[in-house]
Amino acid sequence: MSGLGKKDDFTLERMRKASARAAKRANDFKLKTIAFEVMKLPSTKNPIGETAKLQVEICMMALYTCDKYLTSTKDKKIKVEEMIFFSNDVNLKASGKEIEKGVRAGEITGNAVFTARDLGNEPSNILFPEEFARRVKASGEKNGFDVKVYDMAQLEEMKMGGIIAIGKGSKNNPCLIELRYNGGRKSDAPVAIVGKGVTFDSGGVSIKPAAGMEAMKMDMCGAAATVGIFEAAAQLKLKVNLVGIIPSVENMPGGNAIKPGDIITMYNGKTVEVGNTDAEGRVILADALAFVTESKPKVIIDMATLTGATLVALGNFVTSAMSNDAELTKDMYKAGQATFERIWELPTWDDFDKLIDTDQADMSNMGTPARMAGTIVGGVFLKRYVNNYPWIHLDIAGTAMSSSSTDYSPKYATGVGVGLVTHYLREKYA
Structure with a gap:
């Protein structure tokens, strides 16, 4: 569990940090699958699909490692293989489509950031x-x-x-x-x-x-x-x-x-x-x-x-x-x-x-x-x-x-x- 603080003080950056910390902690426990609930966020106009996008790309960015030239596989740090996103929204059919679209956009952006990091490193x-x-x-x-x-x-x-x-x-x-x-x-x-x-x-x-x-x-x-x-x-x-x-x-x-x-x-x-x-x-x-x-x-x-x-x-x-x-x-x-x-x-x-x-x-x-x-x-x-x-x-x-x-x-x-x-x-x- 990763807290978001008081509702009135909520910001998207808090969501980013909470998602990143949760992903890193799951990775520390060597979990292969982690699941996130995607919800409409307080104090923002962010659509639920955009929230899913944010969580995907931030989790990917948090788990990135610069270990290409390490020769020992035991030093490789990423253990998480799968991320699952779900919603308890009553309008699940519409939300599901939004989430699916957001997850795909987040994955694309996350991989593009990986490209930039890999080239830079x-x-x-x-x-x-x-x-x-x-x-x-x-x-x-x-x-x-x-x-x-x-x-x-x-x-x-x-x-x-x-x-x-x-x-x-x-x-x-x-x-x-x-x-x-x-x-x-x-x-x-x-x-x-x-x-x-x-x-x-x-x-x-x-x-x-x-x-x-x-x-x-x-x-x-x-x-x-x-x-x-x-x-x-x-x-x-x-x-x-x-x-x-x-x-x-x-x-x-x-x-x-x-x-x-x-x-x-x-x-x-x-x-x-x-x-x-x-x-x-x-x-x-x-x-x-x-x-x-x-x-x-x-x-x-x-x-x-x-x-x-x-x-x-x-x-x-x-x-x-x-x-x-x-x-x-x-x-x-x-x-x-x-x-x-x-x-x-x-x-x-x-x-x-x-x-x-x-x-x-x-x-x-x-x-x-x-x-x-x-x-x-x-x-x-x-x-x-x-x-x-x-x-x-x-x-x-x-x-x-x-x-x-x-x-x-x-x-x-x-x-x-x-x-x-x-x-x-x-x-x-x-």
């Missing part, structure tokens, strides 16, 4: 850009969305200067991965999702401190979430067209690496002075954003572990958001409240935009002074590449990776972004 010696592209193609074939990969030769032909510049310091070539899901009408403009895919970030020549660098295999969690979202959208058969763009690189200090002071010509022809090679995410995302505008999207959503400064601003509880569109921000905020993948908007006023101006190029990839408004500076840099399309930037550096586990979010990659954006898409296009 992969070691970078195994998951480098070209291997990442192969896995995305395999996911597309399995789940029903199209994938096209642009290799180094094609990137050079396309003049993807930002992606090439960041990737050329590694022996593993960069690539650009394009995902397409066509669930809407042929004439419908797509929703664009862009995910940062740095499979390992050493910082390049502006190298990071050694302590904690092992976590930089997770600097592609935005890209991992993008894959999870496409899997969920395809399996849920959402009535929307999606285009996804993943620029995937390793940021390494090899002999061909870019250096502070270098000037890059980007895909859209703009020039960028390199102030710091560890501000690489915005450089590759800028090429990806400029590229995706050619698809004339309804909106653009980008997700990136972009700045450590977001941890200073909002900690690891909330995702920083920057946008040029109030309606998109409002919709994403609501999705964050519904899924507890909360966002908080930061301003992108012209005062901040001026911080990236520089004498020798169109802009710098660093602001001046260097430590002022770090998260916002990353956002206003990206804003220059979206060509006035409705856009929201989600800086998930604080929420995508964790050094400790919570009730339903594990240590390491959390899969954040999948639930948030999938909920947004379901509300708009289910």
Whole structure:
């Protein structure tokens, strides 16, 4: 039994935590089957099917383990094999259909989060850009969305200067991965999702401190979430067209690496002075954003572990958001409240935009002074590449990776972004 507290104080987050704790406790007892009663919740308007969805995905997320490379089977932690959901609602026939639909949606979303976590947790010696592209193609074939990969030769032909510049310091070539899901009408403009895919970030020549660098295999969690979202959208058969763009690189200090002071010509022809090679995410995302505008999207959503400064601003509880569109921000905020993948908007006023101006190029990839408004500076840099399309930037550096586990979010990659954006898409296009 897992208590929900006083009825008047009930929240959906209490339900999440109670469900997660119950699932974990059952697993501790090595139970293979657990059953949950699904009920209409007090103090909320949540339909019973949505409650079932919530319980399924939270139980799955709570039981997730990162044990792929353990060689001893006795160390494998998941024992639960089956979850049963039932209702005592008097209108059982209607409730049963709602619950069945909710359980299926929860299972799909839970598995999509697993995809994002698994990709985020992969070691970078195994998951480098070209291997990442192969896995995305395999996911597309399995789940029903199209994938096209642009290799180094094609990137050079396309003049993807930002992606090439960041990737050329590694022996593993960069690539650009394009995902397409066509669930809407042929004439419908797509929703664009862009995910940062740095499979390992050493910082390049502006190298990071050694302590904690092992976590930089997770600097592609935005890209991992993008894959999870496409899997969920395809399996849920959402009535929307999606285009996804993943620029995937390793940021390494090899002999061909870019250096502070270098000037890059980007895909859209703009020039960028390199102030710091560890501000690489915005450089590759800028090429990806400029590229995706050619698809004339309804909106653009980008997700990136972009700045450590977001941890200073909002900690690891909330995702920083920057946008040029109030309606998109409002919709994403609501999705964050519904899924507890909360966002908080930061301003992108012209005062901040001026911080990236520089004498020798169109802009710098660093602001001046260097430590002022770090998260916002990353956002206003990206804003220059979206060509006035409705856009929201989600800086998930604080929420995508964790050094400790919570009730339903594990240590390491959390899969954040999948639930948030999938909920947004379901509300708009289910």
